Amino acid sequence: MLLIKNIRQVLTLRGGASPRSGGEMRELGIVEHGAVLIRGERIEWAGPTRDLPARPPRARFQVIDGVGLDLVALPGFVDSHTHPVFAGTRADEYNLRCQGKSYQEIAGLGGGIRASVRQLREATMDQLVARAQRHLRQFLQHGTTTIEAKSGYGLSLQDELKILRTIAKLKAGNRMELVATLLAAHDVPDEYRSSRARYVRAIVEEMIPAAAREGLAQYCDVFCETGYFTVDESRAVLLAARKAGMGLRIHAEQLSRSGGAMLAAELGAVSADHLEWADDEDIRALKKAGTIATLLPGSAFNLGLPRYPPARRMIEAGVPVALATDFNPGSCFTLNMQLILSIACSQMKMTPAEAITAATINGAHALEIADRTGSIEEGKQADIVLMNVPDYLEIPYFFGVNHCVAVIKKGNIVINNLESA
Numbered sequence: 526m527l528l529i530k531n532i533r534q535v536l537t538l539r540g541g542a543s544p545r546s547g548g549e550m551r552e553l554g555i556v557e558h559g560a561v562l563i564r565g566e567r568i569e570w571a572g573p574t575r576d577l578p579a580r581p582p583r584a585r586f587q588v589i590d591g592v593g594l595d596l597v598a599l600p601g602f603v604d605s606h607t608h609p610v611f612a613g614t615r616a617d618e619y620n621l622r623c624q625g626k627s628y629q630e631i632a633g634l635g636g637g638i639r640a641s642v643r644q645l646r647e648a649t650m651d652q653l654v655a656r657a658q659r660h661l662r663q664f665l666q667h668g669t670t671t672i673e674a675k676s677g678y679g680l681s682l683q684d685e686l687k688i689l690r691t692i693a694k695l696k697a698g699n700r701m702e703l704v705a706t707l708l709a710a711h712d713v714p715d716e717y718r719s720s721r722a723r724y725v726r727a728i729v730e731e732m733i734p735a736a737a738r739e740g741l742a743q744y745c746d747v748f749c750e751t752g753y754f755t756v757d758e759s760r761a762v763l764l765a766a767r768k769a770g771m772g773l774r775i776h777a778e779q780l781s782r783s784g785g786a787m788l789a790a791e792l793g794a795v796s797a798d799h800l801e802w803a804d805d806e807d808i809r810a811l812k813k814a815g816t817i818a819t820l821l822p823g824s825a826f827n828l829g830l831p832r833y834p835p836a837r838r839m840i841e842a843g844v845p846v847a848l849a850t851d852f853n854p855g856s857c858f859t860l861n862m863q864l865i866l867s868i869a870c871s872q873m874k875m876t877p878a879e880a881i882t883a884a885t886i887n888g889a890h891a892l893e894i895a896d897r898t899g900s901i902e903e904g905k906q907a908d909i910v911l912m913n914v915p916d917y918l919e920i921p922y923f924f925g926v927n928h929c930v931a932v933i934k935k936g937n938i939v940i941n942n943l944e945s946a
């Protein structure tokens with residue numbers, strides 16, 4: 526058993542079974558001077574340290590005692606939008622963007638997603654696993670215990686399956702929990718440029734059925750955007766995915782208002798992601814459909830774009846908002862969810878409490894795993910992180926540093942830097 530006690534604040538995020546919206550997003554269920562008792566993989570009890578249940582005689586406990594330290598415990602971050610399997614970085618494109626070139630201009634010059642595709646096709650699965658493992662370790666070190674992982678840099682049957690099999694392998698051998706998404710509709714690869722329709726057909730007729738047959742992807746995603754996939758192409762892909770039993774997610778309204786949010790609502794997608802250009806009509810449609818708005822403010826930040834998603838209007842309209850990193854080598858090269866909280870608060874005017882809700886329990890809802898993770902409640906998986914701060918407000922306030930000093934995944938201490946606290 527593992528006992529964590531004398532923690533200045535335990536942010537339990539306890540509460541109902543649906544995604545948090547409106548004022549609920551500000552309720553963190555804080556227990557001051559808290560404790561959490563863990564048996565095996567699960568949380569047995571959480572509450573004030575003084576109310577700890579009596580220990581059974583001779584029970585063996587491993588103890589983390591926060592007495593005299595500044596520690597805040599919260600659920601491990603659930604990062605519900607990442608692209609973690611790639612073969613190389615694109616720092617050269619970053620250099621160009623710093624000199625004023627736009628993401629789309631660079632893509633037009635043969636860079637962008639297709640540059641990552643060229644690199645990935647050359648790589649072996651072992652190379653992909655090794656690089657991704659390094660990044661998974663970094664995610665954990667920054668307090669993330671579950672990620673969604675997209676394919677999308679293969680763009681051929683063989684290479685998309687190579688990525689999904691890499692993700693399957695990472696699932697097996699890792700402390701990090703991964704949820705896989707097929708993103709074959711990320712871009713049209715060079716060999717299909719003269720016939721987009723044939724590529725969409727290849728996704729619908731070959732890639733989706735193959736991924737479904739091998740049980741490699743729980744979700745399917747589409748980059749619905751001017752210059753990438755139209756609403757009609759996106760719909761065709763997503764309908765085929767639904768038929769194959771996959772859940773739906775969409776990259777929507779990232780660089781322009783392209784119709785992805787309305788499509789997400791029409792199809793009842795679990796999540797519409799990005800949404801920088803979403804307007805009030807989109808927000809109403811998402812609310813009505815019960816689709817979660819997953820905001821990725823790190824990408825506007827990293828691309829140097831002035832426009833952030835209208836988080837306030839979404840929260841006021843009652844749309845459940847999740848936050849994720851969008852970790853990828855092109856538009857957003859960070860896996861630090863703490864930094865995403867800072868950007869969400871300062872640039873989108875989310876409160877720190879709303880941002881934490883968005884990055885934990887609502888992220889879990891966006892992956893439909895909130896019944897077992899995303900909050901510190903009896904019976905749930907013990908996915909808990911300890912931040913070296915006296916108050917949770919300091920997690921986004923003191924930004925660009927890693928406050929995380931311990932990570933517990935399914936009851937195991939997987940990161941322990943407590944001596945530095």
Ligand code: NIG
Pocket residue numbers: 608637638641748776779824851853854855856857
């Ligand atoms: O979410 N928008 C599409 N996909 C990524 C960028 C991928 C890339 O540039 O490699 C995103 O921002």
Ligand code: FE
Pocket residue numbers: 606608776851853
């Ligand atoms: Fe993305």
